Structures are given as C-alpha cells and as structure tokens.
Amino acid sequence: MNPTVSSPKPTTVRFAPSPTGRIHIGNARTALLNYLFACRFHGSFILRFDDTDIERSKEAFAQSISVDLQWLGINPDKVVRQSERFALYDEAADNLRASGRLYPCFESADELDRKRKRQQARGLPPVYDRSALNLTETEKAALLAEGKKPHWRFKLDDKTVEWQDLIRGSCHVELASLSDPVLIRADGSYLYTLPSVVDDIDLAISHVIRGEDHVTNAAVQIQIFEALGGPGCVPQFAHHNLLTTASGEGLSKRSGALSLTALREAGIEPLAIAALAVLTGSSDAVRPITSMRELQDLLDLSHISRNAARFDEVELAHLSARTLHQLPYADVAARLHEMGLVEGPCDLQAFWLAVRSNLNILNDAKIWWAVITQPIQPLIEDPDYIAATVPLLPAEPWNHETWAQWTSAIKTATGRKGRALFHPLRLALTGHEHGPELASLLPLIGRATAMARLSAPAA
Numbered sequence: 001m002n003p004t005v006s007s008p009k010p011t012t013v014r015f016a017p018s019p020t021g022r023i024h025i026g027n028a029r030t031a032l033l034n035y036l037f038a039c040r041f042h043g044s045f046i047l048r049f050d051d052t053d054i055e056r057s058k059e060a061f062a063q064s065i066s067v068d069l070q071w072l073g074i075n076p077d078k079v080v081r082q083s084e085r086f087a088l089y090d091e092a093a094d095n096l097r098a099s100g101r102l103y104p105c106f107e108s109a110d111e112l113d114r115k116r117k118r119q120q121a122r123g124l125p126p127v128y129d130r131s132a133l134n135l136t137e138t139e140k141a142a143l144l145a146e147g148k149k150p151h152w153r154f155k156l157d158d159k160t161v162e163w164q165d166l167i168r169g170s171c172h173v174e175l176a177s178l179s180d181p182v183l184i185r186a187d188g189s190y191l192y193t194l195p196s197v198v199d200d201i202d203l204a205i206s207h208v209i210r211g212e213d214h215v216t217n218a219a220v221q222i223q224i225f226e227a228l229g230g231p232g233c234v235p236q237f238a239h240h241n242l243l244t245t246a247s248g249e250g251l252s253k254r255s256g257a258l259s260l261t262a263l264r265e266a267g268i269e270p271l272a273i274a275a276l277a278v279l280t281g282s283s284d285a286v287r288p289i290t291s292m293r294e295l296q297d298l299l300d301l302s303h304i305s306r307n308a309a310r311f312d313e314v315e316l317a318h319l320s321a322r323t324l325h326q327l328p329y330a331d332v333a334a335r336l337h338e339m340g341l342v343e344g345p346c347d348l349q350a351f352w353l354a355v356r357s358n359l360n361i362l363n364d365a366k367i368w369w370a371v372i373t374q375p376i377q378p379l380i381e382d383p384d385y386i387a388a389t390v391p392l393l394p395a396e397p398w399n400h401e402t403w404a405q406w407t408s409a410i411k412t413a414t415g416r417k418g419r420a421l422f423h424p425l426r427l428a429l430t431g432h433e434h435g436p437e438l439a440s441l442l443p444l445i446g447r448a449t450a451m452a453r454l455s456a457p458a459a
Contacts, residue, residue, distance in 0.1 A: 009206035009235075011043025015069075015076075016196065018050045019062035022259040025316075026211075026243040026251040028072060029277040029309075033240060034209045035074045036278065036292070036299045046203055047076035051083045052190050068260035072270050073292045080203070082195050089190055092198045092228055093183070096154065101227050102183065104150030105132035106143045128153070128179035152184040154194075154224060161219040166207070166238035166301045173219035181220050193217065197224045201233050209301075212239040240304050241281045246312030258313070267361030269327075271295075272320035281309020288323040290331075317360070325357045335362060345373035346444045354440035371430050372444045379427035380458040386428050388414060390454050396447050403439035428454050 013034040017023055023031075038045040047069065051057035062081075069076070096102035105128075107115070116126035132153070135143075143150075162172040183194040200208065208218075218237050225234040244250055251258060263273060271289055278295055279286045283303040289295050329349040339362070341348060355368040370376070380386055392409040394402050407425075411417055426438060429450060435441070442450065 009204060011038055011041040012046065012204050012206045013038050013043065013209060014046040014048045014200070014203065014205055015074075016048040016050045016199075017065055018053065018056075019058055019065060020053065020056045021061055022261050023065050023068055024251045024260065025258045025263065025273060025277055028068075028260060028273060029240065029243050029280075030210055031069060031074055032072065032274055032278050032295075033238075033299070033301075036296045037207065037209060037301070038077075039292075039296050040299055043206070044077040045074070046205075047079045048199060048203075049079070049081045049083075050192065050196070051081055052086075052192075052195055054083065057083070064261060068264070071260070071264055072274060078203075080199070082199065085195070085199065085202075086190075088198050088202060089195050092194060093152070096183075096224075096227060097152075099227065101155050102152050103133060103155060104135075104140065105153050105182075106135075106140075106148050106150050107132070125177060126179075127177065130155075130180065149186040149188075151182050151186045153180040154183050154220070154227075156180050156220065156223055161222050163218065163222060163234075163237055165215075165218075166209075166236060167240055167304045168212070168215070168238075168306060171215065171218070171237075173216060175219060175223070178216070178220065193221060194224065197221050197228065200235060201225065201229045205235050207238060208235045209238040209240065211242050212306075213242065215239050238301050240301075241306060241309045243277065243280060243309050243311060246310055248308065248310065263316075267320075267363055268316060269320040269323045269362075271327075272316060272323040275323070276311055276316055276319055280311045281305050281307070286311075286315075286319065288319060288326055290326060290328075321360045324359050324362060327356065329353065332362065336365065339363070339366060341365065341369050346446075350440075351444055354444060355436045358434075358436045367432075368436060368441075371432070371435075372441070376431045376453070378429070378453040378456045379431050380424075380456060381427050382424045383458045385414065385416070385424055386454055389425065390451065393447060393450065393454075398443040398447060400439055400443065403442050406442075428456070 015031040015034050017027060017031075035045045037043070047066070049057075049062050049065075051062070066079075093102060112128070115129065119126050119129075132150075133155075140150075156175045156178060158176050160172050160174050162170070165171045181193055182191060184190055199205075218239070222234055225231075242250070245258075260273070264270075271291070274292065274295055275289045276286055278299065282305060284298055284300075289298075329352045332352060333348070336348060336352065341351070351369065351372065352365075355365055358368070359365060389406075389410050392406060392413060394405050394409075407421060410421060414421070422438070426432070426435065429438065429445060430441065445453075
C-alpha cells in the first residue's frame with residue numbers, strides 16, 4: 001500500500017449518503033472503498049446519514065440504503081444521523097462567529113447574480129466581493145429591522161491550501177479564486193459543509209475517501225477543520241474517480257440509474273458489483289472474486305486512476321454470471337433453501353456443482369431443479385433412436401462415470417457420435433436444447449425417471 005496511508009489517528013472512515021433516493025453503483029464505489037480500507041487497516045467504518053435536508057430526506061430511503069449496504073456485505077460499526085446532531089453544529093457556528101470567521105451577508109440571490117454578471121463583464125472572476133464585511137453594526141441592525149435575514153459565509157484565508165491526496169498525489173487550491181462559502185442559509189438551515197466537518201472532528205475521522213467532485217471542497221474544509229480544531233484534526237483525503245455509464249453519463253440517486261435495489265432485483269451478484277465498483281478505473285483488472293476478503297487484499301488506493309471510470313451493464317451481467325459459476329456450495333446453500341430448493345429429491349450440493357456453470361442468475365437454478373425433481377415434457381426428436389438407447393442404460397448405482405458408459409454403449413450399438421448421439425438424449429432427458437453437463441445431471445435425475453422420459457411418446 002501507499003506509505004502515505006499512515007495516520008497518527010486510529011483508522012476511522014465514513015460513508016455519508018443523503019437519504020434522498022436509492023443509492024447506485026457509483027455510491028457503492030465510495031462505500032466499498034471506505035469499508036475495505038477500514039477492514040484492511042483494522043479500523044472502523046461509520047455510516048453517517050446526511051439528512052439535514054428535512055424536506056427531501058426520507059426514512060424509507062435511509063432504510064433502503066442500510067439494506068443495500070448489508071446486501072453488499074458492508075456492516076457499519078456505527079450509524080449516526082446528522083438530523084440528531086444539530087446542537088453540535090450550532091455550537092460550532094457560534095464559535096466561528098465569535099472568532100470572526102463566520103459573518104452575516106444580506107444580499108438576495110438576485111443581487112448576488114447581478115454582482116457576478118458585472119464582474120464577468122469586467123473580465124473578473126465571479127468571486128464574492130466580501131462587501132458584507134464592511135457593514136457596521138448599525139447597518140446590520142437596520143437590515144434586520146427591515147425583516148431581512150442573513151445567510152452566513154465562512155471567511156477564507158487568502159492563501160494556497162496544500163495536501164497530499166492518497167489517490168491524486170500532491171494537490172493545492174488557491175483560496176483567492178474561491179468565494180467565501182455559505183455555511184448557513186437565510187432560513188437558518190445548514191449546507192453540507194459545516195455539519196460534515198463538525199462530524200468528522202467529533203467522530204475522529206482519520207481518512208476521507210470520496211469522489212473527485214469534492215476536491216475543491218477539500219481546500220475549504222481544511223480551513224474549517226483548522227478554524228474549529230487546529231491542524232491536528234484534519235483527516236487525510238483520497239479523491240477517487242467517479243463511475244459513469246459506458247456512454248459517459250453520470251449516475252444520480254434521483255434518476256434511479258443502476259440503483260443497487262434494481263440490480264439486486266435483477267439477480268446481479270453482490271460480489272460482482274463489489275468487484276466492478278472497486279476495480280473499474282484502476283490498474284487492477286476487473287475479475288470475479290469469491291469473497292470481500294479477497295477484494296480487501298486487492299485494494300490499493302494508489303492503483304486508482306485519475307482517468308474516467310466507465311463500465312457498462314452488459315459487462316456487469318457477464319461478471320455476475322462468472323462470479324456465480326465459481327461460488328462454492330457453502331456460499332449459496334442458504335439462498336437455495338430460501339428459493340425452496342431443499343434436500344430430499346436430490347443431493348443439493350451435488351445439484352449446485354452440476355448446474356452452477358450454466359446459470360446467468362441464481363434464480364435460473366429453479367429451472368434445473370424442476371428438470372431433476374418435477375415431471376417434464378420430454379422432447380422425443382427421434383423415437384426409434386431413443387427407444388434403442390433404453391435397453392443400454394446401465395444398472396444403478398449411478399455416478400459421474402454412468403454417462404460415459406451409457407454413451408459408449410450407444411455409440412457401439414448405433415454407430416452414432418457427436419451431436420447426433422448426444423442432442424436427442426438431452427432433449428428427451430431435460431426438455432432443453434442446452435444445459436449442464438449430462439454426466440453430472442444424469443445421476444441426479446436417476447434411472448427410474450430417465451427410463452420414464454426416454455419411454456415417453458413422441459410429441
């Protein structure tokens with residue numbers, strides 16, 4: 001791992017979704033990078049719901065996010081909600097006001113827009129001019145008496161903020177190129193920035209791993225960290241590239257694009273989502289994994305590229321199927337039971353090993369369970385040939401050698417070989433054109449059932 005990962009604090013990270021919609025695979029990328037990082041360094045993973053937007057935040061979305069994360073294999077060590085932590089933010093705001101770093105501004109949105117346009121017309125950057133700092137106490141009181149309510153800005157130091165990003169390397173932002181950020185709206189509600197910093201300090205967050213769209217925010221937040229708690233409370237930052245669709249479109253919770261809920265309902269394997277979300281856009285090849293521990297051991301933040309991280313749903317579906325094909329029985333036994341597949345009609349572990357390489361999604365196993373355990377309509381394509389194979393069926397007990405013994409006898413008796421030999425047998429025994437190896441299926445079907453299907457009348 002990159003040696004700059006070291007931190008004087010115990011490793012503590014957080015995933016901080018807003019419960020305003022269902023999380024998608026791009027959100028999963030951030031959650032997984034944080035969770036696997038915490039696991040690798042024996043740290044803690046905090047799920048923080050950024051739900052200060054009371055109107056848009058919904059409990060149903062918070063619940064769905066928790067379910068989605070658990071399905072992915074992410075189990076938080078702690079869960080907090082910003083809506084329960086306003087006292088902390090109020091105290092921090094008061095401290096910033098007292099130190100002169102948080103100041104009231106009375107301009108309306110229209111007035112600010114006109115200012116920006118005038119500055120642009122003069123060839124100047126559209127940065128807030130800090131005119132509110134020139135207001136006297138008398139002028140402020142008069143504006144308040146008129147019923148105007150201020151929004152509150154954080155006064156940035158006019159300097160260059162530098163940090164060593166664990167993914168992007170050396171970073172810097174000239175604060176003179178930025179407007180003093182609004183931390184509190186005129187209605188008294190908090191924007192994202194202040195509560196996030198306050199929580200990161202209070203929860204002793206050691207590393208902030210998030211999307212590259214927050215790079216500029218990092219410079220502002222570093223200033224607020226230092227203003228509230230001093231340089232020692234500033235976490236290490238790692239800004240990863242964002243996942244997009246194959247066509248380069250961004251993902252949005254509001255649109256529901258590639259939501260984890262939709263992917264789960266489509267039968268996509270969670271390990272496939274984890275592998276794709278973490279390895280896409282890195283120097284590591286995207287490939288099937290068998291466990292989260294395997295992915296944890298692969299994680300290296302320094303391998304993440306600064307280029308776009310694009311993927312497509314077709315690749316995800318293929319990766320999901322390949323993931324399924326290598327899962328051991330122990331990892332799917334409970335899921336098979338939940339689907340109604342139980343021991344009795346045949347050995348469930350033997351069934352899984354026989355069919356897994358032919359499944360696109362786990363639910364497809366029901367098709368082959370029915371073929372083995374339920375009555376089917378055999379497809380008798382060549383009645384005379386099929387009738388000739390019946391007397392050649394080996395006696396029980398049957399095993400993996402039975403198919404080879406039987407087909408060898410058929411070849412000797414009929415002279416058939418290849419598809420002409422095998423395909424009519426597959427149709428008669430399974431009713432399907434394609435499927436798992438008959439060497440594995442035949443012992444599960446059993447001699448009595450095989451005899452009955454081979455002896456069925458032609459359709």
